[in-house]
Amino acid sequence: MKDFLWLFIVIATVMVFPICFFIRENPFDTTSFLSLEEKEMVAWQRARMQIIPGRTNHLETFKNMQKKLELLKNINTQILIGAPPLKKKLLTIGISSVQHSSGSYLLDTVQSLFVASSSSERKHFIVLVHLADPDPKWLGQMISNISTLFKPYIQARQLVVINTPLKNYLLLKDLKKNFHDTPAYVTFHFKQNMDYAFLMNFATNLSDYFLMIEDDVTCAPGFVTQIATAVSAWRNKPWLTLNFSPLGFTGKLFRTRDLPCLVHFLFLFYQKMPCVYLLTHFHDLLMEPAPIQFFPSLFQHMTNYSFFDSKFNSLKGKEIEENDPGSPSNPAASIYTNLKVANDSVLMNAYSLDKNFFYTKSAEAGSHLTVVLDVPAKVFQVQVLTGSHLKSKNQLEEGQVELGYDATNRVNDCDDYILLGLLENGTLNKQVLSDESGKKVKCVRLLVTATPPSGIIVRHINLWIK
Template sequence: MKMKRIPAAVGLLLTVSILLQLILYYQSSRSYVTRGQQPVTNATISEVQTNVIKQGASYSDDLLIRMSDSESLVYSVPNLGKRFLTIGIPTIRRQNNTYIFETLTSIFNKTAEEDLRDIVFVVFLADFNTEWKTSMAKYLYERFHIYIERGVLCIINAPSSFYPKLDNLKSTYGDSQDKVKWRSKQNVDYAYLMRFSKNLSEFYMQLEDDVVASEGYYNAIKKYIAEQKDDWICLEFSELGFIGKLYHSRDLENLSRLILLFYQEQPVDYIFVYFNVLMAQASRRIHKPTLFQHIGIESSLPGKIQPLKDRFVGFRKKKYMGDNPPAHLFTTMRTNPDFPVEAPYLKSPGYFWSHDNLKENDTVTIVFDNPQSIYRAVVETGAEEYPTDMIYNGELNACISLDFMDSTSAKCSNYVTLGRFVDGKIDANNISSKMGEFKTKCIVIRVTKSQPFWAIIEEIAIFTR
């Protein structure tokens, strides 16, 4: 389930006090986790477990989960102590594609060796088809047995008794019964995975089985956690759906209860936002650049194609890191607040993405607070994720006069052309020889020919003497 526009939550917020009580005191009669037998001890990593599994002898009895002989399929993790982070990944069958192998390969390849001690990955085989689960567990073990044997990767399965009836469900949002059943089961999958994982680590992050990770994702997560100056409930490392949502593990029990309470009424994309608000986090905290890109085209809902991409994954550290003296930036192009015109000029990650197709004489104008002696200027357009979204026809001008400026626009004059775009880039050197004794008050990027698509300006670097 990927992110849609969040509906008005006014009615729900009016019942905050009631729902908080439900979250805190929701009775165990709605809990589908069964307790009972003693945990298996000294289980071998490569053995398919068909009894009750407990994730480490020191953990809470709440992790005891009864598995039937026909359905149980768990490659367990030895007790290596409580980790820093659990990454939960549910996976089910798709009709024509399987992405989980690419997802795990990407994550493991981009996790430093010393960081593997701090993370446990829990892959939940969430399909009802026993034959598929058996073969998938076998394939996962064959390809990733090193991580299983090291206690990094755990593969789990839920008993069918955990699930409520998924027939004749309440229809909301005009969804078909097939879609309501799919998203309702998905909600229960998430709740199960959270309850299984709640005592494994300090933090828990939800992923999906059709994403790839960015380089350095783990250090970026730790750094963002450390940067928070106040209490928080959820940090987000993807803008899409329920991908990359990070919680304190202590909150997983309450979150899973809310998911189970509304499993047939609401998609999880909405429930987690409601939960954040109920827990007093009023606004979303999305780390940019985001760290996980969605790669799945075929949804796990049969017949659904969903080629969504996270717009913020392409943000990277600036390459040129110019001097970029204080300035005001303006553009004649329609903008998106997520990709402001100032972004390519700042030294922090981010770029400008026009909200419309480019038209002849569209401009980006940089007005320096004080005139500058410039010797080099670089403008780079396009991005690794969107290499064709560049300025194909344009020029870079240096102006010595500012005719007009207000809060939304500026007009500069008396200009010298510094260069023209070639393959989406201008790198103008020896500017001093062109400007003579005059200092530059404005730099203007001007589109010289309309193009039938938008453009990204990834970096503007100005070098001064």
């Protein structure tokens, strides 16, 4: 027993001594607000992740945080249009916009957000627009346009427009240039860091999640459900940022509880680099996993013209996939259901690629029809069609489609399901977001959520796989 105790002490000493030595030899500032535990955490980060000193030098300026926090207490962000929701929402979609010499797409972006979402989806989010240009003429014109074009959404408390007076901004003089950046370029991006910080600061208590997009994007249909599905799938996993677009600051999702820390970080280092690069260092600082990237992108730039640089560049990349995915794949599978199968109906017709269909005379809430693939696959699109093709009768009006994953090799079911989307007018046609891990789908389940007044026709359950 004594030998074991001595062995434990030796191992502990070997592990702790290098960290303590690292802290003594590399002090941030013994008079700063960082506690010993915090210094140890940073030491662990640098020792374990082997981050080069240049990437963590910004930690030395953390002694300025208390002074910067005073700025946040005196922010005078004003509501120009609308009012915050009466109850906390699932999602706040944030946009910060200034005028551009080559034109503005802000109104088109806001329009796309509402058009690409259903009435039921719109109940779960609020659009927050930060008009961040101090020009009173531009502000007046944008206020007038937004008030006229989006009046129903404003009245429904689904759209709020804010502005932060220029006096709240930190100095934008004598800014440090990086590489061969022009002074105007530096000023634009460093002011943008504060624009985003003011926007996020206002959004902190409006919802559970915050989605940042830029002011020149169009949205994939059903993007809200797609994001909710991804959040559900990652609910028990560690993440700081979920990426729903690979470009710029568009499509970055955060928990609102993390926003105050990110706001402080942007204010501390607004003069260091553009926000998209600061986000990488923010992950390093908190020792959080790298952002999780989902494909395909839910947001597409409306143009490949760079507003600020006044030149064309490759902004689009691999964005939203084409609307036509080709013919469905429907790999080999079995079908299971607790629906009452009509005497003259064949269950497998629901999954066939011909004109046959499956019919059930009655259904109850909780009933299901589940396709179980013989071999799990990377499914990238799902289509479910119910009801008569000619008369639109016998549709399943209240139902949903779920994707199943299996870790226990169950024969006729899966042990983990996530929501893909709700049926609308008896149909669903959605792309399936997938992260870089490429998790494979084993089950596709059509679930009845409310007892229908009559029988149901399931014409097609179509799958596209990679």
